[in-house]
Amino acid sequence: MLRIGIVGGGVVGATIAYELSAINKDLNITLYETNQAIEGATWAALGVLVGISSQKKSGRAWQLRQESILRYPSLLNELESITGSPIPHNCQGLVHLCFTNEALAKWQDLKKYRENWTLEIWNVPELSQRCPEIVNKDIVGAIYSPSDWQINPIELTQALWKALTIKGVDLRLGQKVSQVIMSQDAQSCRGVMVNNEFEALDYIVIAAGIGSPKLTNKVQIEPVIGQALHLRLQKDKHKDFYPVITGKDVHIIPQSLGEYWVGATVEFGQSDPQALQSVLDCAIAFCPTLSQASIVGSWQGERPRPVEMSAPVIEQVATNIILATGHYRNGVLLAPATALKVKNMIFK
Numbered sequence: 001m002l003r004i005g006i007v008g009g010g011v012v013g014a015t016i017a018y019e020l021s022a023i024n025k026d027l028n029i030t031l032y033e034t035n036q037a038i039e040g041a042t043w044a045a046l047g048v049l050v051g052i053s054s055q056k057k058s059g060r061a062w063q064l065r066q067e068s069i070l071r072y073p074s075l076l077n078e079l080e081s082i083t084g085s086p087i088p089h090n091c092q093g094l095v096h097l098c099f100t101n102e103a104l105a106k107w108q109d110l111k112k113y114r115e116n117w118t119l120e121i122w123n124v125p126e127l128s129q130r131c132p133e134i135v136n137k138d139i140v141g142a143i144y145s146p147s148d149w150q151i152n153p154i155e156l157t158q159a160l161w162k163a164l165t166i167k168g169v170d171l172r173l174g175q176k177v178s179q180v181i182m183s184q185d186a187q188s189c190r191g192v193m194v195n196n197e198f199e200a201l202d203y204i205v206i207a208a209g210i211g212s213p214k215l216t217n218k219v220q221i222e223p224v225i226g227q228a229l230h231l232r233l234q235k236d237k238h239k240d241f242y243p244v245i246t247g248k249d250v251h252i253i254p255q256s257l258g259e260y261w262v263g264a265t266v267e268f269g270q271s272d273p274q275a276l277q278s279v280l281d282c283a284i285a286f287c288p289t290l291s292q293a294s295i296v297g298s299w300q301g302e303r304p305r306p307v308e309m310s311a312p313v314i315e316q317v318a319t320n321i322i323l324a325t326g327h328y329r330n331g332v333l334l335a336p337a338t339a340l341k342v343k344n345m346i347f348k
């Protein structure tokens, strides 16, 4: 029986454990997570899946995005049927607002690279008709990507944890891996130290987000703060079409009637309340009715950004150690593709 240990129970580690648990092989899978509940970057994420409408045209970055967007619908179906609970998500697509003709031209160019996907380019009257709540004189058009989604990251990860337990994965909540124990020649790993005890493993996947560098010197991760808001609009109008709206790097994410998430800041160093205010101001500038909303809450988290490496880091760093970390701003989006890649690396 092959013993595989995954360190980190955020969206990335949990999806890897889930994808491995679906393999019809004799596996003993353990997922180690320091916390009892979901914390880390996953807890703070907005869960916007900017896949088909990302500006990546080709190569690894595009392949991973496309693979994730292709996998998400079936992953959700599987999880909902295993756990018996729905996972809140918004599959009405993503609308990117454009403020210059140059930006619009970039989208027109991108459309050529998305032959097998739908990307609609809207002029201002079309945008006003589809999304009447968006009013801003500087907008020159918009791009609509129906295949990009938003999913609740906490509920998704909770569903993954539940499915893992049902599928016989050893989910070790509240158990921190303090060290990865290498072989004498330092070419492979023998196991991990947990609660001062050695546990033998045949394979280890490090998916510990900003905690990854404590377990290996093969990656450096810089935490990048993101702050976001929950807004409530008392007199919101019912809409049949309520996609995620994105402009100037700010997302407006409808949750349910009158409930919106807005974010997020991108801050290197200390978090700054003014940065969050600027995000709110920007959202109100596109969607003026939000000026009447009350702030129900705000939160922040630390995105794992790899230093001097491209995000995400999905690499074999010793015979039986795989790094799956540093997903920076796209960990929710890229978790399914990361999991498939890790699976293929272990079972080549």
Ligand SMILES: Cc1cc2nc3c(=O)[nH]c(=O)nc-3n(C[C@H](O)[C@H](O)[C@H](O)COP(=O)(O)OP(=O)(O)OC[C@H]3O[C@@H](n4cnc5c(N)ncnc54)[C@H](O)[C@@H]3O)c2cc1C
Pocket: 007, 008, 009, 010, 011, 012, 013, 032, 033, 034, 035, 038, 039, 040, 041, 042, 043, 044, 045, 046, 047, 048, 049, 175, 176, 177, 178, 207, 208, 209, 210, 211, 212, 215, 225, 226, 227, 228, 263, 264, 265, 300, 301, 302, 303, 304, 324, 325, 326, 327, 328, 329, 330, 331, 332, 333, 334
């Ligand atoms: C405000 C904000 C908004 C965001 N919005 C989006 C978005 O819209 N779309 C998107 O795709 N991404 C978004 N992100 C980014 C996303 O949150 C991250 O890329 C993603 O959550 C990374 O997942 P992870 O599992 O690698 O890391 P984490 O969620 O941080 O999980 C790592 C886990 O490892 C555990 N751990 C660490 N060390 C150890 C150890 N030694 N032993 C055991 N366990 C350990 C930690 O406790 C943690 O639970 C956002 C992030 C922020 C902060």
